[in-house]
Amino acid sequence: MKNIKVLGSGCKNCETTANLIKIAAEQAGVAIELEKVTDIAEIMRFGVMSTPGVVVDGKVVHAGGLPGPDMVRQWVGE
Secondary structure, three states, X not given: OEEEEEEOOOOHHHHHHHHXXXXXXXXXXXXXXXXXXXXXXXXXXXXXXXXXXXXXXXXXXXXXXXXXXXXXXXXXXX
């Protein structure tokens, strides 16, 4: 099971990113653990300066702006 974290303050882009990941995982039939991280100190520990940030299995794969659908599918399918 993949562990995916969405890093951000809970803004609209952060919520949209989390929903895109959830939908992509459901469509791919992949089980994921999706966590929303809003604590600024924890976000900074990942080195993410612009949100939303996405961490897949401990590795930062995206920071800033909405990710594209192909990118999201790649994260859940890796």
